[in-house]
Each structure stands twice: as structure tokens, then as C-alpha cells.
Amino acid sequence: MAESSATADAARQGAESAAGQGAIFAGGSDAMLQTAIWLLVIVGLILLLAWAVRRFTNIGPRSVGGMRVLSALPVGNRERIALVQVGDKQLLIGVAPGHVSTLHVFDENVLEAPTARKTP
Known part of the structure; x- marks a missing residue:
């Protein structure tokens, strides 16, 4: 028990x-x-x-006055190629630290400039 x-x-x-x-x-x-x-x-x-x-x-792309960056593509750590609209011309430029060079000037627009966004 x-x-x-x-x-x-x-x-x-x-x-x-x-x-x-x-x-x-x-x-x-x-x-x-x-x-x-x-x-x-x-x-x-x-x-x-x-x-x-x-x-x-x-x-993103910025515009100042008559210049506008339409597109940019990085090609290295600090290098890039950019398509820039200046007035009615579009230029392809190469940008590197301390150096900017024109790669090509297009006769006709390659890309249409984006329209300005409306802010609410």
C-alpha cells in the first residue's frame, strides 16, 4: 500500500x-x-x-535646363555610358572618374525624351 x-x-x-x-x-x-x-x-x-x-x-534621370540624361548604363565599377539630350541633339557619352568623352552624336533621336511627371 x-x-x-x-x-x-x-x-x-x-x-x-x-x-x-x-x-x-x-x-x-x-x-x-x-x-x-x-x-x-x-x-x-x-x-x-x-x-x-x-x-x-x-x-533616376535628371534634367537641368536644356540638358537631360535619357539613359545610363554602367560598364565598370566607376565607368558608365550615358545618352544625353541637349536641345534637339542626342549624344552618347562615356563617363569615367576625371574624364568625359563624346562617343557619338546622333543625327536623329534614338530615344524619346520622357515627359515631365505631374506631381499630385
Whole structure:
């Protein structure tokens, strides 16, 4: 009989510890859900900031006065080829650190100049 009461006590202690672990796991799933929600919020903020930077900064072809960069292609680490519109002429230029050279002057427009975007 003493053995059966010792076994019953051991079983009771095991059940209590299992119930306590269940509470830990329940809190763990809440913590995982909260962590996932915060992760989604942070990723959303990063995407929103990236959109705002692209929307409100002048990234891409720029125009100053009568000159406009229509297209640019990197050909090395610091070298690029650019198609530039100056008035009604289009020029293909090579740009490198400390050096700019004209590669070709086109008789007819190769690319149409993009129209100005309307800002809301």
C-alpha cells in the first residue's frame, strides 16, 4: 500500500509539472504571435520608407535646363555610358572618374525624351 501511495504522489507531481509547462507553452505561443506581428510591422515600415524615399527624392534621370540624361548604363565599377539630350541633339557619352568623352552624336533621336511627371 505504501508503494501505491508513493506512485500516486509521483503521478500527481508529474501532472502538476505538466500543467505548469502547459502554461509556459501557452505564454510562449502568445509571445511568438506578438513577435510575428511586430516583425510584420517593422518590415512594413521598411517598405513604406523605401517607397517614400523613391517617391520624394529625385532618383533616376535628371534634367537641368536644356540638358537631360535619357539613359545610363554602367560598364565598370566607376565607368558608365550615358545618352544625353541637349536641345534637339542626342549624344552618347562615356563617363569615367576625371574624364568625359563624346562617343557619338546622333543625327536623329534614338530615344524619346520622357515627359515631365505631374506631381499630385
